Amino acid sequence: MIRRILLSLTILTAAPAALAEPVAVYGKSVWTGTSQGTITDGVVVIDNGRVVSVGPASTPVPAGAKEVRAEWVTPGLISAFSRTGIAEVSGVDDTNDAGAGGSHFSAALDAADGFNPDATAIGVTRLAGFTRLAVAPQARATLFGGQGFLANTSGDADSVFRDRAFAFIVLGENGASLAGGSRPASWTTLRGAFDDVRFFGARYMSHNEGNVLTRMDAQALMPAVKGDQLILFQARRASDLNAVMDFAEANPSLRIAIVGADEGWRVADRLALLDIPVMVDSFSNLPASFSQLAATGENAKRLAEAGVTVSIVNLDNDDHLAHLASQIAGNAVANGMAFDDAMRALTTAPAEIYGMTGLGVLAPGARADVVAWDGDPLEVTSAPTAVYIDGEAQSMVSRQTELRDRYRTLDESQRPLAYKH
């Protein structure tokens, strides 16, 4: 299923910014995400927003190219599931556009309408090496959370590069509660909604006559039901994952991914067979709910080894700390996952899942999202020293670094600290 998405979305690769100067990013280790593997003493040359070449340090570099040297070089990391940029202060409702418990609408809610590229979490996330985000709405009123989107972390006004990239639907305990109190209620709601879409003409010809959805919601869900748009289901328990897979088998045209999948390892072979990718939080290793009784820190490893497309995300704090996915991926490695699989979980896997052509890899022709690091990107002690998005050097300043610089010393003998800016 994933391959098909890749093919159908090549149209995405519109010409990126052309202003950027050529840059040669040298790394003692260059993780490419391609068959080139990890190049020792390598270089990535970028020009006109694209990767021009990737190879050993001896690779020819255009005259006048800026030289950057780093310990590690990787593709820009991709946060496969976040609420970054749609909640400035999560607990302050006025600033939180992630979900709408009181809305009349559900599937039609477009998270991109709430995106603010100036959100302070964007800078924090970029400084941690993440250049692209998939942003999902929160489901608060019904199990249909609405439409998710894809954005870069430049903070520019045009950061959103694909609106309505996926439909977000919540199952499991949370979905049951949103549907009225049980899993049967959520599945009945889901099937009813799909019927609303399939019989749209008959049901909504003159007025709202859907079983479940308003006219606008049914319209918004149409691409997903037709198989033209990815559906991202949230589910944790093995039986819930099997129910999603039953649904996938009964509706083979659907494009499905699953976020959560805490018990995914128990149904890993079937997920692989049906080519359903998952986004997991490898820190989930507690029976934190009755849907996570088989949660284990080895989930990501076992899924990857079974051939499932795995991406790693931070589900504990997805608005301000989505970038901790790299720490979580490092822990997945400590729990037995292959390093390359963990790196793919932050790059090529999300790029595949969302059809982000030319992202997540360092290869000639790829979009020049490149990160230079002062160490192994999965080590908690490492940090980016330079970040490029579409070939453009990004600001390494965030509101946090400004606060830090103000309070680095506390000397107020001459002037209050408020004058330091």
Add this chain to the structure above:
Amino acid sequence: MRLRNLCLAAAAVLALAACDAPGKGSGKTPAFEPPADPFPSTYKAYPSGTLLISNATVLDGIGGRIENGSVLIQDGKIAAVGADLKAPEGAATLDARGKWVTPGIIDNHSHLGAYPSPGVDSHGDGNEISGPVTAEVWVEHSVWPQDAGFTRALAGGITSLQILPGSANLFGGRGVTLKNVPARTMQGMKFPGAPYTLKMACGENPKRVYGYGRGSTPGGAPYSRMGNVAGYRDAWIKATDYKKQLDKAKAGNGEPPKRDLELETLAGVLNGEILVHMHCYRADEMAVIMDLSKEFGYKVTAFHHAVEAYKIADKLAEYGACSSMWADWWGFKMEAYDGIAENIPLVHNAGACAIVHSDSDVGIQHLNQEAAKAWSDGKRIGIDVPMEEAWEWLSINPAKTLGIDDRTGSLEPGKMADVVVWSGNPFSTYSKAEKVYIDGALMFDRDDPANNPVMDFELGQPGEGDRK
């Protein structure tokens, strides 16, 4: 008789046996004297042998680092730490070449057992939100020892931890310090002789829960930060008066006051027997609280979360409070908006006491990584704290805030052998706690499934522990 003072005093708690039987040996217990220790610890160290761990990189937890170092464990205690120790006759040996050895990690902010897994409503025992002042509750009465979180924390090298009530209330109740050893009862985990603590909270939580929360508000107040402070002062005034009556009665001068659980705890703080742990994010609020504590003659032992500690690190150093912090949590509420990644190293650099805490059943599993993040973020701005010094954030400093630093928190002869053997540098994401010793007994061994505890709740479930 001053048995209560003796048993609960932060230092000088060596003859603990006497604490098990309140009043014993004192002739008579005065009518007004509440039992010193009504829910006594039944924890006893598990059997252990003599063990020499050698060839390791040893961080002693108080600033020392020994390459190719050894640690000798005998009778459940650290017997020796050095570069060239010989195994006594009959001692077991562990060749820890390439591995690191540290004191066990102590988390001074956990809700394990009180908010256990699974986190269903029936398990929500961490916060007595029925009123803004609930100094009368003791979180140990909520601790469910079958929380699988304890075992995951153990696998992360946690050997002791403080369980705190939640932060809804101005006064949340007493905290309890536990040894991270599985037991059938809370008492079986209770750290013998550890002083009690009191949880207090600043800022948004109390005013949200009481002033604006839940429609019909339990107490009506506080609605504001000034209401919070009035609430603390009001309670301390009552406690001061209660303590005066207690003192007079003890001096044989007048009737003792009626027993009052709330005021007994607050008077215990004013006596210096109970240590104050205060949830406080904002710098300006911590400054107010430091003054408030002086008004009533007590001391805040540690500010918790302290997201803005870096803004007043000098004042915290001068006052002498520790700050228990996250490496990078921020932005989830207004008072956490100014969180920065360098908070911990900036506090340390100002000469104040810095602690890495979790407040999370996930974070507690990798506090070493949280310390590593803070350590490296400090380094990048020129605060180059040696790793052996940074480890103080994880064991001796939290031990100080719990009044147990004379017994654990570092690898020093005579201390409890609470020791972790790491597969490599514990400041690396890839290193794991391989072996965890508590009072010298091997309580966790990553390579031996028989030495991985499994809680009752997990038995017979699709998953059984973290790795099945």
